Amino acid sequence: MISFQPTDEEQSFAEMALDFAIKHIRPNARLCEKERTVISDIAQKAVELGFSTLELPESWAGLELPLISQVQIWQALSYGDLAVVQGIPGAGDAASLIRLDPDAPPLQAYKDLGMGRDSWPPVAFIDVLNRERLYKSDLTLTPSGSGYVLNGTSPPVIQARTAESAAIAAVDDQGEAAVLWLNHGGWQVKEGDFRLGLLAAGLGRLSFNEYHVGAEEVIARGQAALELMKKVENRIRVLQAAKEVGLMEAALNYVVEYTAGRKAFGQEIAKFQGVSFTVADMAFETAACRHLVWRAALKVEEEPSDSLGTSLSALYRAHKAMRFVTDSAVQLLGGHGYVQEYPAEKWMRDAQAQTVLYGREKDLLMRRGEKILETAKEEIR
Amino acid sequence: MISYEMSPQQKQIKELVHWFAENEMRPISLEADRQEKVPDEWLEKVNRMGIQLNTSSFVGSARSGDTEKSAKKKEREGNRLAVIASEEMAWGDPAIALSLPGPGLGGPPVQSSGTPEQKQRFLSIFTKDKPRWGAYALTEPEAGSDASGIRTTAKKVDGGYVLNGQKIFITNGGRASWVVVFATVDRNLGRAGHRAFVVEKGTPGFRTTHLAHKMGLRANETAELLFEDCFVPAENLLGGEELYASAGNRPSGFQVAMKTFDSTRPIVAAMAVGIARAAYEYTKAIVKQEYPKHGQLYHQAVMMLADMEQEIDAARYLTWEAAWLADVGKANAKEAAMCKAVAGKMALKVCAECLELLGPEGLDGHLVEKLYRDVKVFDIFEGTNQIQHLVTARRLYAPYGVHV
Numbered sequence: 001m002i003s004f005q006p007t008d009e010e011q012s013f014a015e016m017a018l019d020f021a022i023k024h025i026r027p028n029a030r031l032c033e034k035e036r037t038v039i040s041d042i043a044q045k046a047v048e049l050g051f052s053t054l055e056l057p058e059s060w061a062g063l064e065l066p067l068i069s070q071v072q073i074w075q076a077l078s079y080g081d082l083a084v085v086q087g088i089p090g091a092g093d094a095a096s097l098i099r100l101d102p103d104a105p106p107l108q109a110y111k112d113l114g115m116g117r118d119s120w121p122p123v124a125f126i127d128v129l130n131r132e133r134l135y136k137s138d139l140t141l142t143p144s145g146s147g148y149v150l151n152g153t154s155p156p157v158i159q160a161r162t163a164e165s166a167a168i169a170a171v172d173d174q175g176e177a178a179v180l181w182l183n184h185g186g187w188q189v190k191e192g193d194f195r196l197g198l199l200a201a202g203l204g205r206l207s208f209n210e211y212h213v214g215a216e217e218v219i220a221r222g223q224a225a226l227e228l229m230k231k232v233e234n235r236i237r238v239l240q241a242a243k244e245v246g247l248m249e250a251a252l253n254y255v256v257e258y259t260a261g262r263k264a265f266g267q268e269i270a271k272f273q274g275v276s277f278t279v280a281d282m283a284f285e286t287a288a289c290r291h292l293v294w295r296a297a298l299k300v301e302e303e304p305s306d307s308l309g310t311s312l313s314a315l316y317r318a319h320k321a322m323r324f325v326t327d328s329a330v331q332l333l334g335g336h337g338y339v340q341e342y343p344a345e346k347w348m349r350d351a352q353a354q355t356v357l358y359g360r361e362k363d364l365l366m367r368r369g370e371k372i373l374e375t376a377k378e379e380i381r
Numbered sequence: 382m383i384s385y386e387m388s389p390q391q392k393q394i395k396e397l398v399h400w401f402a403e404n405e406m407r408p409i410s411l412e413a414d415r416q417e418k419v420p421d422e423w424l425e426k427v428n429r430m431g432i433q434l435n436t437s438s439f440v441g442s443a444r445s446g447d448t449e450k451s452a453k454k455k456e457r458e459g460n461r462l463a464v465i466a467s468e469e470m471a472w473g474d475p476a477i478a479l480s481l482p483g484p485g486l487g488g489p490p491v492q493s494s495g496t497p498e499q500k501q502r503f504l505s506i507f508t509k510d511k512p513r514w515g516a517y518a519l520t521e522p523e524a525g526s527d528a529s530g531i532r533t534t535a536k537k538v539d540g541g542y543v544l545n546g547q548k549i550f551i552t553n554g555g556r557a558s559w560v561v562v563f564a565t566v567d568r569n570l571g572r573a574g575h576r577a578f579v580v581e582k583g584t585p586g587f588r589t590t591h592l593a594h595k596m597g598l599r600a601n602e603t604a605e606l607l608f609e610d611c612f613v614p615a616e617n618l619l620g621g622e623e624l625y626a627s628a629g630n631r632p633s634g635f636q637v638a639m640k641t642f643d644s645t646r647p648i649v650a651a652m653a654v655g656i657a658r659a660a661y662e663y664t665k666a667i668v669k670q671e672y673p674k675h676g677q678l679y680h681q682a683v684m685m686l687a688d689m690e691q692e693i694d695a696a697r698y699l700t701w702e703a704a705w706l707a708d709v710g711k712a713n714a715k716e717a718a719m720c721k722a723v724a725g726k727m728a729l730k731v732c733a734e735c736l737e738l739l740g741p742e743g744l745d746g747h748l749v750e751k752l753y754r755d756v757k758v759f760d761i762f763e764g765t766n767q768i769q770h771l772v773t774a775r776r777l778y779a780p781y782g783v784h785v
Contacts, residue, residue, distance in 0.1 A: 001387070002385060002701050003705060010383075256778065260781035261781070268783050270778050271783070271785050276774035277771075280719075280769075280770040280774045280777070283773055284699075284723050284773070287719060288699060291694075291695055294385075313687065313694070317695065365683075365687045366687070369686050372686050372687060372690060373686065376665045377666060378666055378669050
């Protein structure tokens with residue numbers, strides 16, 4: 001039955017997340033950005049409240065929540081600040097890999113490490129499976145014996161600076177896919193010169209020089225690797241899109257309040273339709289995205305092998321909408337939107353960095369479109 | 382629990398209406414557009430089948446007093462059924478859908494504000510023996526989006542009211558057995574002076590003066606109505622004198638008109654979604670059949686199709702949400718405006734992009750050019766896109782006490 005009523009459990013979890021976002025995340029967002037990390041107080045509280053284990057399986061002492069519940073919680077958390085949320089220490093995006101293959105032998109050392117601590121060690125998740133080589137420095141994966149040799153530098157990923165483990169999905173020189181899990185460090189962290197956004201999330205690149213990957217570090221190869229990553233990517237796309245919706249909701253509500261109070265030409269600027277209509281557009285986009293994300297969250301778990309389209313569409317629309325909504329927020333605050341005394345400029349920077357990190361919009365669209373045509377019928381009705 | 386899955390009953394309605402749309406509406410779609418008329422024998426036939434356009438399903442939401450009561454009952458799904466059915470109908474042909482017999486847009490105000498006697502009198506006439514229509518007349522030459530500015534007057538006389546004025550853009554207004562007409566008893570009272578009357582066909586002083594020729598929706602009748610010293614008996618005042626007396630100074634006639642929109646906008650939005658989907662599916666099949674499988678054209682096409690698909694889905698879900706809110710007895714004015722704004726704009730964009738994909742050949746006897754002409758008005762009637770922005774913004778700013 002079509003319904004938009006969250007369960008009582010989802011509602012109370014999301015309310016708790018929103019409360020944490022408003023009371024703790026938002027007030028510390030600037031500080032975290034300045035420190036270029038999630039300050040320990042916030043990180044610790046987030047971990048205590050269970051936000052770093054939402055996706056992890058129960059066998060890993062995780063909450064193993066369904067995606068539809070998680071998206072509501074991530075939305076609420078990101079209402080506080082997207083960069084802080086992205087920097088909450090733990091398995092991060094790799095949690096979806098763990099969720100889908102919890103018993104994979106290469107993961108067990110990480111599991112033992114995490115189960116013995118209060119928090120899960122940070123993981124850099126490097127997915128270059130669908131990325132064509134662009135830069136000379138790009139990662140290369142060369143089969144060697146029963147393992148591989150890694151060379152080159154990863155694209156920037158979150159939690160790179162603090163990563164104790166790295167999950168890598170790539171295609172080797174022979175054109176075969178592989179999913180690796182590296183526990184032993186030995187890579188070089190390139191901290192780089194990041195200024196745009198998500199600065200609290202530990203952005204950086206991992207650099208490998210003749211790095212030997214043993215067979216015991218290989219989670220999957222070939223078709224199995226592709227199948228696994230297809231499902232992992234679906235989940236990550238949905239979770240990331242949910243965070244984007246949370247940021248949009250933050251920007252929308254902030255702008256409504258600001259424009260209701262700010263006066264110009266003798267009246268609240270909300271009374272100018274150039275302002276109020278833009279705000280309405282922001283509301284339209286936010287609501288539209290929320291639906292596409294929720295729909296994808298359900299679809300991904302109902303039909304894990306046939307949900308590529310919904311996750312691609314949800315993330316595509318979320319990227320596009322988030323850029324529009326955060327840009328509008330800066331615009332409607334005018335000069336105040338541009339300065340750091342107000343949160344809008346940060347939200348716009350974080351949004352732009354987020355869209356760049358999580359898939360090119362045109363690529364998401366193209367992949368969805370190819371699937372549409374592949375399954376389309378020629379019969380005109 | 383959040384779900385985008387239809388209930389068995391919702392699925393059944395969707396399939397049934399889709400079958401009808403595909404097999405009964407589509408075959409006459411282009412011809413009806415050419416003739417600017419839905420054939421009478423077709424209307425007779427579908428009326429005998431019991432197929433009607435009934436937008437009254439939204440009525441429950443318009444009665445705030447019912448909220449508690451309905452919450453205790455078994456979950457209603459009439460509003461969701463209505464948007465699901467409307468999407469399929471419009472997928473078949475929007476002009477024919479709007480011409481289907483039934484109370485049409487006149488249904489919701491009678492259902493929500495009529496006395497039990499009026500409901501019985503006006504809503505029971507839609508029987509299988511003969512096609513009949515109801516209509517809704519608010520717009521005037523000088524009052525469109527600003528419905529509070531209507532000039533049609535209702536002068537109280539012994540036993541009823543005398544109406545004078547003109548109404549334009551009235552869907553099925555000429556053929557309707559009755560029309561819900563909004564008029565003012567005193568322009569100085571503003572919205573508080575508004576009253577809604579049910580004016581029956583054949584009432585002396587009431588006539589159709591013109592049928593509009595339009596960009597699209599040509600098969601659907603759009604009438605201009607004239608009221609010249611038209612006497613309407615007191616029993617045709619919607620809700621009776623009590624409704625207006627009990628409302629004190631509140632502008633209840635205006636509210637009747639506005640509440641109707643909370644009910645009809647999701648229906649109109651759902652129809653826009655259906656039109657967009659029709660154009661998209663038609664174009665997708667042609668691209669699959671005719672386009673190269675690689676290269677620049679192919680890449681442009683796949684990206685445009687993917688973009689359209691998510692736009693259509695998002696608009697549909699917004700429509701479902703507005704309907705769901707009504708079903709569970711919650712206020713849905715903002716969501717009704719939002720889904721209408723998004724769907725109306727989206728649908729035109731999708732139709733335009735489909736035409737782009739079809740190329741010049743698409744201008745020659747293809748359904749999509751008709752859909753493009755049809756769909757434009759979905760961003761205008763039942764409140765323009767700008768009005769939907771205004772309604773949405775007002776609701777967003779209401780918590781801050783700022784009236785925009």
